[in-house]
Amino acid sequence: MRERRLRSPIVTKTNTGNFFEDFRIGQELVHATPRTVTSGDVALYTALYGTRFAVQSSDAFAQALGLPRAPVDDLLVFHIVFGKTVPDISLNAVANLGYAECRFGTPVYPGDTLSTRSTVIGLRENSNRESGVVHVRSTGHNQHGDVVLDYVRWVMVRKRDSKAEIPVAVTPKLAPSVSAADLSVPAGLSLAAYDTALAGASHRWGDYAAGERIDHVDGMTIEEAEHMLATRLYQNTAKVHFDQRLAAGTRFGRRLIYGGHIISLARALSFNGLANAFRIAAINAGSHTNPTLAGDTIYAWSEVKEKAEIARRDDIGALRLRTVAVKNTTPAAFPDKAADGKADPSVVLDLDYWVLMPR
Template identity: 70%
Template sequence: MSKTNRGNFLEDFRLGQILRHATPRTVTCGDVALYTALYGSRFAVQSAASFAGSVGLGRDGHAPLDDLLVFHVVFGKSVPDISLNAVANLGYAGGRFGAPVYPGDTLDAVSEVIGIKENSNRQTGVVYVRTTGRTQRGAVAVEYVRWVMVRKRDPEAVLAETRVPELPGAVAAADLIVPAGLDLASYDDTLAGSPYRWDDYQPGEKIDHVDGVTIEEAEHMMATRLWQNTARVHFNQFSESQGRFGRRLIYGGHVLSLARALSFNGLGNAFRLAAINGGRHANPTFAGDTLFAWSEVLERIELPGRTDVGALRLRLVATRNQPCDAFPLLAANGRDTDPAVVLDFDYTVLMPRR
């Protein structure tokens, strides 16, 4: 009997199944340096311990990790159990960021299967999971729902049960978490790199983030290994040469982090992710593609009992090989998209108020 892990196929999943993922991962200053080298993120709270300390988010001389770095580590934990046999990661919903994570913290992850659906071709289907990442102290760092298209081992296998879960359209304002100790009275716009605060943004406003970045194969491979993400669609050219695209796919989270880093130009004071309301990897991305990004302000949210911080609900759209000055449109039903659109991400950030 083989001792190797070939991953779960569609018919291996069960509704209510709890998957405790290996292996816990201690994050270090090395992870922070690599993340910065890969994406060039410039948000001040995560870039400078002194700045983080001035707003109540420093700990032991460290700034908190970038929220997406935490997301990627937790996501990577889940891959061997959920998406090792994936065709593609399809989307996200109902995500919240909790306690800040710092160098020296250890993250582990647990997922619950909340939905399963077979596709009409009987070759694949979609699995929905709710994944929670916690620190060694038991604090929730991030939780989210994702759904992924997974191959069947046996096309003739009959699923024991199916269900498509009802997912929230957005995380409610009352459920957004403001980190303990946050105090923005001393927030310095000049050091943060942007004069624009929560009050300066209006629903319906679109922001072209202007800059573009070309995806490099080596950087993508390094990033995916950094998160210990073992999905073969990203690594194994031998197997993927026989697949639909004939080449490896770029991990969608790599695209997300690049787009988030680009968004600094126009949203420099969006210092912390609070929620993932929804999101789709609308089209595949490959090495050599150049990414551009734009954002739309969907909603300006007041937080109960806070006058120093507010929340912005944003739509982040990334395109490949097409600058965003024309703001390519996506259909209202979220299905038919401009082929240049590779990411359509609905999320909520915290931002200082005047």
């Protein structure tokens, strides 16, 4: 007599990502997978953006300042830590909306392994009931447990079921900016031997004034393959950046450029005018005000919002900058707000951040 086999229930082994109704306040997320940063990552990042800051470009320059070697670019660290969160937080995102309370900690060097954990701190359903905004605090650590980055971001995420009931909205209270007293200076760093000629510009901390605006002049056109290569480098799996079949059904009809790609482009462009702003110490706030698509040309301008001394240091000062990235228009007129107070249609990024600079 032949044995009768019972049909097993279908088990889904693939990850479809969390939808808005899957999140809960206080939810802890441990993100896969740890990522060891290599010199290859650094070279590819340089190829993508053309970043030229001397401390991150030269082992010899960094060692003259007391560092063991050239650290990994601060924004490459940001992207890798961010990328770890995407499968759990923003795989089903409509758009990433903004950042706050972002502090860079222990420098990262090639060979370090980074991992990320997040906590859900805010939830608010949109009025159309098709999506909602999720606030998370994410923290990146190296293999020794040192914090390399801690930040808050908020992202609009689709709902699986528009009729799903959602708990009462919670909107976290966030600091308007990171205090200059809380900025981290890398251990062992001394700028006594900082060579401005080798760094590419003579302007030090004392040469800048609050309210000053800087046109960074240069522009970069984004290629379709280029932005997808960058996003894959960060292991960012958000569908809006890759799936053209899915994107064809959106109001843009095309894949969106990852917002972090614009941040890195703006930072690289800012070298022309801020060449000695050698480290991003914190991001106070950031918003992606309009979408960017392949073929757009990005320019940037910056405003010095504030200057601060670093306690017990006469070699380092901090500048609080606002960098605005614009698409397909000259930055010479400093495009900013439209008549209605909203961002000008050409503005794609408004970033408020602290940098360290030699005095």
